[in-house]
Amino acid sequence: MRARVVVTGLGVVSPIGIGISEFWKSALAGRSGISAIRGFDPFPIDGYRSKVAGQVLNFSPEQYIDSVQPDRVDRYAQFALVAAKEALTDSGLQMTRERPHRVGVFVGAGMGGMVMGEREITQLYNHQKPHRVHPNFIPVITLNSASGIVAMAYGAKGPNVTISTACSSSAHALGQGLHCIREGRADAVIVVGADASITPLVFAGFCSLRALSTKHNEQPERASRPFDLGRDGFVMGEGAGALILESLPHAKKRKARIYAEIAGYAATSEAYHMVIPREDGEEVATTMRLALADAGMTASQIDYINAHATSTSIGDAVEAKAIRQLFKSRADKIAINATKSLVGHTLGAAGSLGGIASVLALQTGQIHPTANYDEPDPACTLAGVSRTTQERKIKTALLNAFGFGSNNAAVVFKRFAA
Structure with a gap:
């Protein structure tokens, strides 16, 4: 019989709050974290079609972590460290009492160290001094820098894995963490999703792809509007979410507080298009069905869905x-919401932030509103989507996450029952 896996700790860095308490309070209030971008030094924002993003404002890693040297840790990895620290503290997991090779780290990241990457390549071309490239350039920009840094910070010597599947990265990290514990390769894993790619080049790239919202530059908080008839593209976001997963026996042995059980996971590829999903929805439906089967559940048992819902015309x-x-x-009986309506699309962090919202909904019975759902699009009308907080006694939750490259993931959570 495979091991049951539970969630025992949560941590967040997001545009609507740093820390679980602030994040959840803002989410239930439907507060938008989307704000105007002032510019990308030396580029004025005027040259960009979209001028808004879900930014983590006034973030200083030194406030949260001791001995952080910002030039040695990219912004996305700083977010990961802060979220992981909160999640570990929240879980009560004391690494000094754990067998280090039985604690793993799974990180989902879509872009990696883009802040330093863009800065250094710009300086190299401007000044043509290759000997002045930052000595830590390579270890900082590699996609596995956050997972390595988190592991070193806490002495986690078990499996250390980075997953980069664009917008589904941290949902896959959750699923792979689940499998790792189920298979007996770890007692606990630190799962983190992190991205910080609101940078001149990445933002310009998404603008050129015409994927971003441009209609609400003067009213940023109205820009991210999943399932709404007036949606015109997604809003880029940044941040990190961390969840501590443990085998149930391990959590019980140390008398941990349990938020929820993570019960199922599925990963599929549509093998269709790098950016556009198949319009018939069949592959997305298959992914959800496989996740439910992995959890030993049927569609009749799902009470709540945290939708991928990016605010794009086709995707929603x-x-x-x-x-x-x-x-x-x-x-139409299932409660549905879109966390991206509040924080924007945080790319590799989207699955972990949606997972945290799912776990908190299971624990509290409160489902945060979907912002800007003013005029439901007939093509996406679902009765369970609401502009206000819903109070429901839910027992099960389904998290969706779909990424560029025809990549799909779904994760099933359920209320913990001993």
Whole structure:
């Protein structure tokens, strides 16, 4: 019989708050974390079509972590460290009492160390002095820098894995952490999703892709509007979410507080298009169905969905179609929300932040609102989406995360029962 896996700790760095308490209070209030971008020194923001993002404002890593040298740790890894520290503290997991090779680290990151990467390449081309490239350039920009730094900070010597599948990265990190514990390779894992890519080049790239919202530059808080008829693209965000996963026997042995159980996971590829999902929704529905099967559940048992819902025209409609395909008549009875409506699309961190919102919804019975759901799009109308906080006695939750490269992930959580 495979091991049951539970969530015992949470940590957040987000545009609506640093720390679980601030994040959840803001989420339930429906407070938007989308704000105007002032510019990218030396580029004025005027040259960009989109001028808004979900920014973590006034962030100083020194406030949260001792002995952090910012020039040695990229912004996304700083977010990861802060979120992981909170999650470990929240869980009560004391690494000095653990067997270090039985604690793993799984990080999901879409872009990696882009802040330093763009800065250094710009300086190299401007000044043509290759000998002046930062000596830590390579270890800082590698995608596994955050997982390595988190492991070193806490002495976690078990499996250390970075997953980069664009927007589904940290949902896959959750799933792979689940498998690692199920297979007996670890007693506990630190799962983190992190990205900080609101940079001149990455932002310009998404603008050129015409993927970002441009209609609400003067009213940033109105820009991210999943499932709404007036949506015109996603809003970039940044941040990190961390969850501590443990085998149930391990958590019970140390009398840990348990938030929820992580019960199922599925990963698929549509093998269709690098950016656009299949419009019939069949592959998305299949991914959700496989996750439920992994959890030993059926569609009739899901009470709540934390949707991928990026606020793009095609993506939201496809996800809604897939939900209707799988859940049929129950689709309108399921509570559904979109965390991205509040924080924007945090890329590699999206799955972990959605997972945290799912776990907190299971624990509290409160489902945060979907902001800017003013005029439901007939192509995506689902009765369970609400502009206000919903109070429901939910027992199960499904997290969706889909990424560029035809990549799909779904994770199932359920309320813990001994």
